Amino acid sequence: MADYKFEGWMGIDENADKGNMVWQEFQPKAWEETDIDIKITHSGICGSDLHTLRSGWGPTPYPCCVGHEIVGIAVRVGSKVTKDIKVGDRVGVGAQSDSCLGRKGSCENCAAKLENYCPHFVGTYGMHHFNGDKSYGGHALYNRSPSHFVFKIPDAVPSAYAAPMLCxxxxxxxxxxxxxxxxxxxxxxxxxxxxxxxxxxxxxxxxxxxxxxxxxxxxxxxxxxxxxxxxxxxxxxxxxxxxxxxxxxxxxxxxxxxxxxxxxxxxxxxxxxxxxxxxxxxxxxxxxxxxxxxxxxxxxxxxSAIGSPAEIVEMLQLAADKKVTPLVEERPMKDANQAMVDMDNGKARYRYVLVNEQHL
Known part of the structure; x- marks a missing residue:
C-alpha cells in the first residue's frame, strides 16, 4: 500500500469557482498495474477548470478536483507499464487520462492513434474511468493515471513551462x-x-x-x-x-x-x-x-480537441529543441482559491501554475 494520501482542492457546488474550493482527501481510481502515481509538483490552471467548477458545460459530478496540466515525480509505476518510465522520473498528464485503447472493441480513432477523439474519452477530472471510479485532477498532492496518458518531460523543459503545455x-x-x-x-x-x-x-x-x-x-x-x-x-x-x-x-x-x-x-x-x-x-x-x-x-x-499522446510527445520535443518559453506565473498550491478568482478576472499573464512547494 502507498504511504501517501490523495488530498486536493475540491469543488463542492456551483459556487466553487468563486474561491470556495475545499481542501480534503479523495479516493483515486482503484489501482491497476498499468497505472502510474505522481507526486505533483506543478499544476496549471486552465479555463476548463473554471467552466467545470461552475457547471458551465453541463452538470459537474461534485465533489470534483480540477487541474489537468500536471507535472510531478513518478512515485509508483505499475508492473504492466510498457513505457520507459520508472520511479523518480519527471512526468506529466494532460487533459485526457484514458480511452478505449486496448480494450475489447476499441474504436477506429484509438487504432489510428487519435485517442483524443475516442468516443469513450475519459477526462483527467470530473469523469469516470472504465471501472466506474471518478477521475480527479491535479490541484492536489498526488494523481493516479493510466500510463498511456503519462509522459516523460524532457530535461530541457522546466516543470512550470511543461505543465501548461499539456493542455x-x-x-x-x-x-x-x-x-x-x-x-x-x-x-x-x-x-x-x-x-x-x-x-x-x-x-x-x-x-x-x-x-x-x-x-x-x-x-x-x-x-x-x-x-x-x-x-x-x-x-x-x-x-x-x-x-x-x-x-x-x-x-x-x-x-x-x-x-x-x-x-x-x-x-x-x-x-x-x-x-x-x-x-x-x-x-x-x-x-x-x-x-x-x-x-x-x-x-x-x-x-480541434486537445491532442493525441503522439502529438504531446512531439510537442514536448519541439519545446525542448526550440527552447519555447511560455509566460507563466507560479502560485502556491495553498493559494489556489485566490488564483482561481484572479484567473476568472483576467489577471493571469498568461498562465497560472500552482506549485506544491513541499514536493520540490
Missing part, C-alpha cells in the same frame, strides 16, 4: 500542426491569453512565415511582438481592422471562449481556402456563424 499548449499545437502551419503560411491567433500566447509560440517554432496576433485590447501589442508575432491587431483600437486585413491569413486558431465574438469578421481575414479552427468552448451561448464569409472565399471553419 493549453497541445490545444493550440495540434491544430497548427494538422492544418500545416509552417513555412509559406501566414497564421493568425485570436485571443492572447493562456492558449493564444502558446499559439504564437508554436506558430513561430513551426516556422510560419508570418504570425498575426489578434486580441481586443491594444495593451497586449508589445507582449505579442515579444512572443514572436510579426503583427498585432487590436479589434478595439485598430479602425477598420477587418477590412484592412481581409484575405491575408491562411490559418486562424481562435482561442476565444465567448459566443459573442465577431466570427464573420474573423472569417473575412482568411485567404481563399483558408481555415479557422475554434478551440475555445464558450458557456455563455452558441455561435452565430454568417454564411457569406464562408462562401466568398471557400473557407472552412472547424474545431
Amino acid at each position: 493549453a499548449g497541445i490545444t493550440t499545437y495540434s491544430p497548427l500542426k494538422h492544418y500545416g502551419a509552417g513555412p509559406g503560411k501566414t497564421v493568425g491567433i485570436i485571443g492572447l491569453g493562456g492558449l493564444g500566447h502558446f499559439g504564437v509560440l508554436w506558430a513561430k517554432a513551426l516556422g510560419a512565415d508570418r504570425v498575426v496576433a489578434i486580441s481586443r485590447k491594444a495593451d497586449k501589442r508589445a507582449t505579442a511582438l515579444d512572443l514572436g508575432a510579426d503583427e498585432y491587431i487590436s479589434t478595439d483600437a485598430d479602425a477598420d481592422w477587418a477590412q484592412k486585413h481581409a484575405g491575408t491569413i491562411d490559418i486562424i486558431i481562435s482561442t476565444i471562449s465567448s459566443s459573442k465574438m465577431p466570427i464573420g469578421d474573423y472569417l473575412s481575414l482568411l485567404k481563399l481556402d483558408g481555415t479557422l479552427v475554434q478551440v475555445g468552448n464558450p458557456d455563455d451561448g452558441v455561435f452565430q456563424v454568417p454564411a457569406l464569409p464562408l462562401i466568398l472565399r471557400r473557407v472552412t471553419m472547424g474545431g
Whole structure:
C-alpha cells in the first residue's frame, strides 16, 4: 500500500469557482498495474477548470478536483507499464487520462492513434474511468493515471513551462500542426491569453512565415511582438481592422471562449481556402456563424480537441529543441482559491501554475 494520501482542492457546488474550493482527501481510481502515481509538483490552471467548477458545460459530478496540466515525480509505476518510465522520473498528464485503447472493441480513432477523439474519452477530472471510479485532477498532492496518458518531460523543459503545455499548449499545437502551419503560411491567433500566447509560440517554432496576433485590447501589442508575432491587431483600437486585413491569413486558431465574438469578421481575414479552427468552448451561448464569409472565399471553419499522446510527445520535443518559453506565473498550491478568482478576472499573464512547494 502507498504511504501517501490523495488530498486536493475540491469543488463542492456551483459556487466553487468563486474561491470556495475545499481542501480534503479523495479516493483515486482503484489501482491497476498499468497505472502510474505522481507526486505533483506543478499544476496549471486552465479555463476548463473554471467552466467545470461552475457547471458551465453541463452538470459537474461534485465533489470534483480540477487541474489537468500536471507535472510531478513518478512515485509508483505499475508492473504492466510498457513505457520507459520508472520511479523518480519527471512526468506529466494532460487533459485526457484514458480511452478505449486496448480494450475489447476499441474504436477506429484509438487504432489510428487519435485517442483524443475516442468516443469513450475519459477526462483527467470530473469523469469516470472504465471501472466506474471518478477521475480527479491535479490541484492536489498526488494523481493516479493510466500510463498511456503519462509522459516523460524532457530535461530541457522546466516543470512550470511543461505543465501548461499539456493542455493549453497541445490545444493550440495540434491544430497548427494538422492544418500545416509552417513555412509559406501566414497564421493568425485570436485571443492572447493562456492558449493564444502558446499559439504564437508554436506558430513561430513551426516556422510560419508570418504570425498575426489578434486580441481586443491594444495593451497586449508589445507582449505579442515579444512572443514572436510579426503583427498585432487590436479589434478595439485598430479602425477598420477587418477590412484592412481581409484575405491575408491562411490559418486562424481562435482561442476565444465567448459566443459573442465577431466570427464573420474573423472569417473575412482568411485567404481563399483558408481555415479557422475554434478551440475555445464558450458557456455563455452558441455561435452565430454568417454564411457569406464562408462562401466568398471557400473557407472552412472547424474545431480541434486537445491532442493525441503522439502529438504531446512531439510537442514536448519541439519545446525542448526550440527552447519555447511560455509566460507563466507560479502560485502556491495553498493559494489556489485566490488564483482561481484572479484567473476568472483576467489577471493571469498568461498562465497560472500552482506549485506544491513541499514536493520540490
